[in-house]
Amino acid sequence: MPTISKEDYLKSIYTLNLQDDKAVSTSNLAAKLEISNAAISEMSKKLYDLGLISYEKYKGVELTKEGKRIALKILRRHRLWELFMIKVLNLNWDEVHDEAEKLEHHTSDFLIDKIDEYLGFPEFDPHGAPIPSKDGVLPEMPKLIPLNNCEIGRKYQVLRVVDSPSELISYLGRIGMNIHSNIEVVEKLSFDNSIIVMLDNVNHSLSEKVVDKIFVKEIEED
Amino acid sequence: MPTISKEDYLKSIYTLNLQDDKAVSTSNLAAKLEISNAAISEMSKKLYDLGLISYEKYKGVELTKEGKRIALKILRRHRLWELFMIKVLNLNWDEVHDEAEKLEHHTSDFLIDKIDEYLGFPEFDPHGAPIPSKDGVLPEMPKLIPLNNCEIGRKYQVLRVVDSPSELISYLGRIGMNIHSNIEVVEKLSFDNSIIVMLDNVNHSLSEKVVDKIFVKEIEED
DNA sequence: TTTGATTTTTAAGCATGCTTAAATATTATA
DNA sequence: TATAATATTTAAGCATGCTTAAAAATCAAA
Ligand SMILES: [Mn+2]
Ligand SMILES: [Mn+2]
Ligand SMILES: [Mn+2]
Ligand SMILES: [Mn+2]
Numbered sequence: 001m002p003t004i005s006k007e008d009y010l011k012s013i014y015t016l017n018l019q020d021d022k023a024v025s026t027s028n029l030a031a032k033l034e035i036s037n038a039a040i041s042e043m044s045k046k047l048y049d050l051g052l053i054s055y056e057k058y059k060g061v062e063l064t065k066e067g068k069r070i071a072l073k074i075l076r077r078h079r080l081w082e083l084f085m086i087k088v089l090n091l092n093w094d095e096v097h098d099e100a101e102k103l104e105h106h107t108s109d110f111l112i113d114k115i116d117e118y119l120g121f122p123e124f125d126p127h128g129a130p131i132p133s134k135d136g137v138l139p140e141m142p143k144l145i146p147l148n149n150c151e152i153g154r155k156y157q158v159l160r161v162v163d164s165p166s167e168l169i170s171y172l173g174r175i176g177m178n179i180h181s182n183i184e185v186v187e188k189l190s191f192d193n194s195i196i197v198m199l200d201n202v203n204h205s206l207s208e209k210v211v212d213k214i215f216v217k218e219i220e221e222d
Numbered sequence: 223m224p225t226i227s228k229e230d231y232l233k234s235i236y237t238l239n240l241q242d243d244k245a246v247s248t249s250n251l252a253a254k255l256e257i258s259n260a261a262i263s264e265m266s267k268k269l270y271d272l273g274l275i276s277y278e279k280y281k282g283v284e285l286t287k288e289g290k291r292i293a294l295k296i297l298r299r300h301r302l303w304e305l306f307m308i309k310v311l312n313l314n315w316d317e318v319h320d321e322a323e324k325l326e327h328h329t330s331d332f333l334i335d336k337i338d339e340y341l342g343f344p345e346f347d348p349h350g351a352p353i354p355s356k357d358g359v360l361p362e363m364p365k366l367i368p369l370n371n372c373e374i375g376r377k378y379q380v381l382r383v384v385d386s387p388s389e390l391i392s393y394l395g396r397i398g399m400n401i402h403s404n405i406e407v408v409e410k411l412s413f414d415n416s417i418i419v420m421l422d423n424v425n426h427s428l429s430e431k432v433v434d435k436i437f438v439k440e441i442e443e444d
Numbered sequence: 445t446t447t448g449a450t451t452t453t454t455a456a457g458c459a460t461g462c463t464t465a466a467a468t469a470t471t472a473t474a
Numbered sequence: 475t476a477t478a479a480t481a482t483t484t485a486a487g488c489a490t491g492c493t494t495a496a497a498a499a500t501c502a503a504a
Contacts, residue, residue: 003460003461005460005461005462035461035462035463036462036463036464038462038463038464038465039461039462039463042461042462043461046460046461057469058469058470
């Protein structure tokens, strides 16, 4: 098994690659992991030698099959721990990510499977992220729409909120927005890319930074 | 907060110092932590500079007040995790120590206090070890007798079993010996320091290695 | 109390994973 | 297409925490 650093690299490569389906650039990775580009270059060589990523100088990196397997394994641990802390230990939405970021590297397969079993083999974590199964399989996911692609006047259900930074989802919790909340897009302000949504009959203005973290699906009106 | 290695050093110094109340020698620590004497000497200097131990060359080490505070904090995390895994996740007696050895270094005060609360602020872990409180206070402990100091014909209650190596307590579990089991010392064989005890009307021969890990209190006959 | 065994420390070296500064490659712009 | 801006890699260095081998201190036994 790779080190803690390597696990976090693989996880970050996986999630960045999901966002736009092409090789992940050094600087993107550096920004995400908050370390220097130089460190990324060095580590990329090591992960390449371990057969966990493909890497050509100046061309960015992509996960190999084995690299992806490990990334999903760490994501599984992360998401199961988050759900467990919320469901069992009563932590809040915004209190679990940083804990999970550490625990994910120090949990045996045996233990995480016990946690999985205790929770009844859940498919989604508290922020709507899919939980890979023991075998590394992701559950069937509904097609998600970024909130900034939504149309005025339509109604949507919140299905996914990126769980970091914690202040952000703490804020969403305070205004009453959770996974499965129903919202209506009231207005889109093009000059700052903010969006006004109605939630429980109250209007809330969400800045671009916040909007970027929210994913929804359209509600079929009937 | 110290690193993982430093936390384990402090914890080991604490437990070795409990056993015989004098400065802990380099080689004792090296054996316990399974690293070289040279590494112990180096780390001792660092912990001394951090004010966590007293250290004079060739004289061994002892915890300072601050060093002891940290050692107890890590022990608290270790023991609460062990109890939690057994009580909540249904792990066995012998499956929790190695997991706890890792988790103890990656659990915030906030999270461990939630676990403590969930368990109802327990005073002893599943192996009978006392759990330091949030404030670093150990619960009142009954006076424990090492099993090898016991007398033939007398009855005792098992109050403490050292939880490592796991094969050892796994064995004790299999023969039905647990914390609070009642046993009677049937025979002490001086040629190999083994002891025969009666447990649930069955005799079991315990080797010296096993005997050394068990602590009891005398049962008042009435 | 001197000698020899044992314990402990020092010295040198290595792996990991960072940093900053300099060099080099890529890309965008004119 | 030459040049300037940007992105990436290389180079050198540092902290941590180990290792083995050699040196030095302590302890034990005659
Ligand atoms: Mn998270
Ligand atoms: Mn992490
Ligand atoms: Mn333990
Ligand atoms: Mn540990």
